[in-house]
Amino acid sequence: MTTKPMLFKRLSEYFQQLESTSLRLKITEILAEMFKDAEKEEIGKLCYLLQGRVTPLYDSTEFGVADKMMIRAVAQGLDIETDQVLKEFKKMGDLGSATEKLKIKTPDAGPDLKDPQGLTLNDLKLIDVYEILYQVATSSGEGSQEVKVNLLSNLIKQIDPLSARYIVRLTLDKLRLGFSDMTVLDSLSWMIKGSKELRPEIERAYNLRPDLGYISQRIKDKGIKGIKHVQPVIGTPILMAKADRLKNSKEILEKIGRCAVEFKYDGLRLQVHYKKSNNFVKLFSRNLEDLTPCFPDISESVKKSVAADEAIFEGEIVAYNPQTGVNVAFQQTMQRRRKYDIEKKAAEIPVKLYVFELLYQSGKNLIGLPYRKRKGLLKKMIKEDAVLKYANETIVEKEEEIEQLFDDSVVEGYEGIIAKRLDGVYQAGMRGFSWIKFKRAMSKKLMDTFDVLVMGYTFGEGKRTIFGVGEFLTGVYDESQDKFVSITKIGTGLTDEQFREFKKRIAKLEIKEKPQRYLVDKLLEADVWLRPALVVEISADELTRSQVHTAGRILGLSKSGKAEKVTAPGYSLRFPRLERFRDDKKPEGVTTVLEIMSMFKSQGERE
Ligand code: AMP
Numbered sequence: 001m002t003t004k005p006m007l008f009k010r011l012s013e014y015f016q017q018l019e020s021t022s023l024r025l026k027i028t029e030i031l032a033e034m035f036k037d038a039e040k041e042e043i044g045k046l047c048y049l050l051q052g053r054v055t056p057l058y059d060s061t062e063f064g065v066a067d068k069m070m071i072r073a074v075a076q077g078l079d080i081e082t083d084q085v086l087k088e089f090k091k092m093g094d095l096g097s098a099t100e101k102l103k104i105k106t107p108d109a110g111p112d113l114k115d116p117q118g119l120t121l122n123d124l125k126l127i128d129v130y131e132i133l134y135q136v137a138t139s140s141g142e143g144s145q146e147v148k149v150n151l152l153s154n155l156i157k158q159i160d161p162l163s164a165r166y167i168v169r170l171t172l173d174k175l176r177l178g179f180s181d182m183t184v185l186d187s188l189s190w191m192i193k194g195s196k197e198l199r200p201e202i203e204r205a206y207n208l209r210p211d212l213g214y215i216s217q218r219i220k221d222k223g224i225k226g227i228k229h230v231q232p233v234i235g236t237p238i239l240m241a242k243a244d245r246l247k248n249s250k251e252i253l254e255k256i257g258r259c260a261v262e263f264k265y266d267g268l269r270l271q272v273h274y275k276k277s278n279n280f281v282k283l284f285s286r287n288l289e290d291l292t293p294c295f296p297d298i299s300e301s302v303k304k305s306v307a308a309d310e311a312i313f314e315g316e317i318v319a320y321n322p323q324t325g326v327n328v329a330f331q332q333t334m335q336r337r338r339k340y341d342i343e344k345k346a347a348e349i350p351v352k353l354y355v356f357e358l359l360y361q362s363g364k365n366l367i368g369l370p371y372r373k374r375k376g377l378l379k380k381m382i383k384e385d386a387v388l389k390y391a392n393e394t395i396v397e398k399e400e401e402i403e404q405l406f407d408d409s410v411v412e413g414y415e416g417i418i419a420k421r422l423d424g425v426y427q428a429g430m431r432g433f434s435w436i437k438f439k440r441a442m443s444k445k446l447m448d449t450f451d452v453l454v455m456g457y458t459f460g461e462g463k464r465t466i467f468g469v470g471e472f473l474t475g476v477y478d479e480s481q482d483k484f485v486s487i488t489k490i491g492t493g494l495t496d497e498q499f500r501e502f503k504k505r506i507a508k509l510e511i512k513e514k515p516q517r518y519l520v521d522k523l524l525e526a527d528v529w530l531r532p533a534l535v536v537e538i539s540a541d542e543l544t545r546s547q548v549h550t551a552g553r554i555l556g557l558s559k560s561g562k563a564e565k566v567t568a569p570g571y572s573l574r575f576p577r578l579e580r581f582r583d584d585k586k587p588e589g590v591t592t593v594l595e596i597m598s599m600f601k602s603q604g605e606r607e
Helices: 008-019 024-037 040-050 067-078 082-092 095-105 126-138 144-158 161-171 181-193 199-208 212-227 249-256 296-305 330-334 342-348 371-381 399-411 462-466 496-506 593-606
Strands: 242-245 259-263 268-275 280-284 310-319 351-361 388-390 394-396 416-421 431-439 450-458 471-478 483-490 528-530 535-539 542-546 554-557 564-568 570-574 577-581
Touching: 008 024, 008 126, 008 161, 024 040, 024 181, 040 126, 040 212, 067 082, 067 095, 067 144, 067 161, 082 095, 095 161, 126 144, 126 161, 144 161, 181 199, 181 212, 199 212, 249 259, 249 399, 249 416, 249 431, 259 371, 259 399, 268 296, 268 351, 280 296, 296 342, 296 351, 296 388, 310 330, 310 371, 330 577, 351 371, 394 399, 399 416, 450 483, 450 496, 471 593, 483 570, 496 577, 542 593, 570 593
Parallel strands: 242 431, 351 388
Antiparallel strands: 259 394, 259 416, 268 280, 268 310, 310 351, 416 431, 450 471, 450 528, 450 535, 471 483, 535 577, 542 570, 554 564
């Protein structure tokens, strides 16, 4: 049976539908419909395009097209002056919509001959457009700018106006359809089952291989059976496990009994992929960002000191002072996360990698083994050298032992400890009690800091006007809705230095409208919205309930059924203070509403 290939135009119509709603269920249904419409050769590519990419998220391929280049491509494609494009762009504030409008005004820009199957020549197939976009993203080196402009201008010339809108946005990384991979997983379940029932199973496969292209293709091809036996592969990161929290050693022992305690190193989480036969090393951050270029010193050590044909293992990178050998602050380690001057910085700020997990070794998936076994294999596999260090563990069964280790950790300048369940499996992509963090108390009431997303800001008054920012609105992640909800504003406690740093970091994040994924009360509307990208860690005095913040807030209908009223207040933070910028975390990696609720509960117990 020959099936009709999906046209890019059809995809653009789906994009348009997706753009017009912020309801998660509706988005799920639209995506499921679209997936049904696609063939198995198309669905994977379609998933990448939905993410505004041509490869999985962990692949570093980017389009590398800036506004200026795109303006040239549009002008060339429509055979008009760049000034005209610029004028429309300024008027509309979005180059995609501007291109669409200009394209409608210049309808004869592309050929429009009927072909024998009744398609017009500007009905380009999804697969064809994908191939062209792939070429745009992968052309590099000298002359590549011209190549990109030519490819894009030809595409814009041929394609219909609506598709031109989305191609421009997609290539400029401005697609922003307002959902995360989790909603896509729901939709894959919806495609085969008409409900979200299969999401846990699909998510399990995704946690091991977070490549939507691969997962969707397997499901399209073989149904849910297609992902039953997904295994890790070298080169594709496994989603990293996260630690849960408890408030004291008693609770830890009650929860997991006799356990292993390791120091909580304060640095940058790293997952190492190694294949001996071709000297392959790839280093991924917790965000699945490819950090290989930043740490040639770690790659060298891995090649020399790992005794295995293949391995996937994890550790924490910590920088140290080369004169004293003493580990230094997190901010210094973060300075190694850079694209330039790598050799120079590596000498100035050397690092160690404290390894604490082994997930895969020579064809064997180890994540289902108990912690003790994995750690034993890891110890055997690593030969310690100047860079690679084995993260020692102490097996404990008494509260005093945990407390002693906690005190030692503080004295030695670590962040605290992590207690690990001896028979715990590695919970890819999940937060669970296999790992329990116990950090230096930031306040009497709160036992942990919060990672929050900076959503927008209000203009400043008085002294702050020199920075143009009064307060930053921040939020946490509501997993059930796949949305960001507000939790607190920070501003008064910031130093001038911190304001400056903020200003620098938000420069490229400002957007015209509030993203659909932000749920914010009218009373807290920001003057300027920021797209979801900047994550900061904050501490606070306590968690309180709040009528205006949307984190955990439940709205119901008033008696008349017309107005919405608060049936359960939200949560907020008292006296929030900025601890640091968390470039290693992505928006969906911030503290979740569920965590906030559980921290609120245990705060009550601490009083
Ligand atoms: P948090 O970022 O506060 O949720 O704490 C979890 C993080 O602690 C992990 O993602 C690691 O980056 C870090 N970490 C430091 N030392 C260890 C360790 N020994 N075992 C596991 N994670 C560790």
